[in-house]
Amino acid sequence: MDHVPPETPFPLSVEKQTSPRSGMMRALNIFIRYVLPLAALAAGFIITLLLLKSGPQARPMPSRSSSIMVETTTVAFGNYPAQIQAMGVVTPSRSVEVRPQVSGQVIEISEKLVPGGRFTKGEILLQLDPTDYRLLRDQQKDAVTQAENDLAIEQGKQLVVQREYELLGESVSEAEKQLMLRKPQLSSLQTALSTSQAKLDQAELNLARTTIRAPYDGIIGELNVNIGSWVSTSSALATIIGDQTYWIEASVAEKQLQWITIPTAEDKRTSTVRIYNPSAWGETTFRDGSVIKLLPGLESQGRMARLLVAVSDPLSQMETNVGKPPLLLDSYVRLEITGKTIPNSVQLPREYLRDGNKVWLFGDDSTLAFREISIGFKNRDNVLVTSGISKEDRVITSDIATPVEGLVLIGPVTKPPGDSRGNRSDRPKSLAAASSPERGGEHE
Template sequence: VSRAWKWLGRLFRLCFAAAIAGISGYIAYNWISNPPTTQRRPKGPEAVLVETTPVEMETRQIVIRAMGRVVPANQIQLAARVSGQITGTHAHFVPGGRFAAGQKILQIDPADYELIVRQQTGNLTRMESDVRLEMGQQTVAKQEYELLLEEVDEADADLLLRQPQLAAKRASVEVARATLEKARLDLDRTEIKAPFNSVVQNRNVELGSYVSPGASLATLVGTDEFWLEAAVPLDELKWIDFPDESDAAGSRARVYNESAWGGHVHREGRVIKLLPGLESKGRMAQVLIAVADPLGDNETGQPPLLLDSYVRVEIDGACVDNVAHVPRSALHGGARVWVMLPDNTLDIREVDIVWGSAEFVYVINGLRDGEQLVTSNLASPLPGMLLRTKDMPWGPTSPKRERKTDGAAA
């Protein structure tokens, strides 16, 4: 009996193992024959990340930028008007020396001219004495004429009364007076004085030099005002105000010399004239700008504006109303801009540019106040494409993925 139970136990275990193996094989066969599949949702449009700036329609002033050279407003060759030896020079009579208007610069030897003045003074005294003597003789002649009983004509009466002689003596007095005035004037001209506030640019004579009338003594440059010849494109002239006959002030200008003064220091000036000729190299118009007190004599702290300096100038032009300031980098294809519409789609527009510089342009038509101007680059811009900014939610179907545009921040 015990042996029979042992065989039954073995048979049960064997059947149980076979059942397990069969069930496992069946499950594996069904898994391989019918693998699971995934359901994919259709991919929706993906928003492109861009940077935008709000459009502001406002009044803007046009600023014309140009380069120019500093030239003298007043420059003369100081010349002698009498001849003689230079016997005195001012201590500041050197290149760079400053003189006020009327200040004495040089002295020509006055000895000869002082003698001429004394001589002509004596000559005038003698002539005046001759007039008085002639008037005495005329009195005697008149008495003799009154004793005559005969009638004489008017011409003979003048001769009898010595009228021509008196007229000649009086004319000699006038000549003597004029000669004396000329001698005094020549004496005064032995002092060479500055005709205006000036600085010595070149000196041509020294102490002891002999000069003749018309000889160049020095080159003087006026210090009250310097001029700046600025080269301006022809199409920019319409924005500049030039003074007219009513003495209206011209456009304001700011002069910069970064290499000498630094980037934040400038001098103020005014547009005064438009020169009649074009600049020889660039064929641009030449605008004349006046800068008062260029060497800083009257205002402390003002940097000196030196002659022949090549400087940068900004001229305040006219104001234009209802324009948008658009960076030139946001301008595409000459006159197109990209606008992000309220539904977050792209709109490509043609605009009208009223004025532009290298950095920005002023748009007068094509934009409205408050619109979002796209300032970043798009690789393939298409009207209606979906856009977003960094403060907007992610695209509807790509919560973990982001497409960046060139220059857009993550």
């Protein structure tokens, strides 16, 4: 058997050799991990610098003026009346149910006896059948005639017994004398005649009452009768409403009563009132009235004081009121009561007030100034200023977004006193007229 020599192992120390492929991979790995990110950052930095240098340059804008254009109005001092505003309901001053004073059948009705028909005092409304009452009257006439005849016969007998008594010449008691002279019989017949005459008067009165007449000037509100109806003293024939004057029950705040003049027995002066019904008449049309009474109690719900306002000729039937709108019952109307006058005051629209009791003024140095004022009276639309303002002041009427005292202003565009901005031009002209210092607040 051949002897095979053992394999000789590799030498323990061999020089390590590196292939070209592994060196390239190592270099690429270093480039991706380190060199490429640094190059990207550097490129981004350079591009940013180039963009910043080559972009549009911001140019400084010219500074704007902080001045604000405003509108102002001058003020006018005068004797302005307080204008109290209220709401009320129209009611009749007179309204009665016409009832007959006798029973009977209706045989005739006036052509005007319809709802809305107008009658004057004493004009015939309807006629009841007078036959029974005429017969009764004739019977009473006969009864009176009979009583008169009986009395005449007795008076003749009185003459006879008087002569017999004088011829007798006897002295008797006073009671016997009265019997002898038939005084009781005479008194009884006199009473019978008086009773018969009274019954005749009653019969004639009942006969006259079969003709139903209007108790006063007015219009028919309701009608509950027709020809052929049988009526009694409890039957309501019609409702007649007086059309000479209507009342308006107005509700006002209790604190406003101090400005209203209410007539008394000693002093007949009263506050005048303008009545508006915008939904029916338009914004500027009004009727005139006057305060006549202060009702004794407050409203049960609103706790408001109640005034009674009278309006003459509410249906515009008089020649002086031709063309004026009629004031209808149950209408809900607005009232402007001209109250007592505040002397030496300034009237401003309420919207000119700032922070309750301040106004903005256009100062002499063309800056915004705040001024606190004293208010003597105010309502929904206007205020009456008693102090804190002078006739040289110019009140700012326009709005300022951020009001700061001392703000520089431009203008002003001045309006006449009483003129205002925005929706104020839509106010009824009557308000301006009612607010004028020339309009009086009282009349007799």
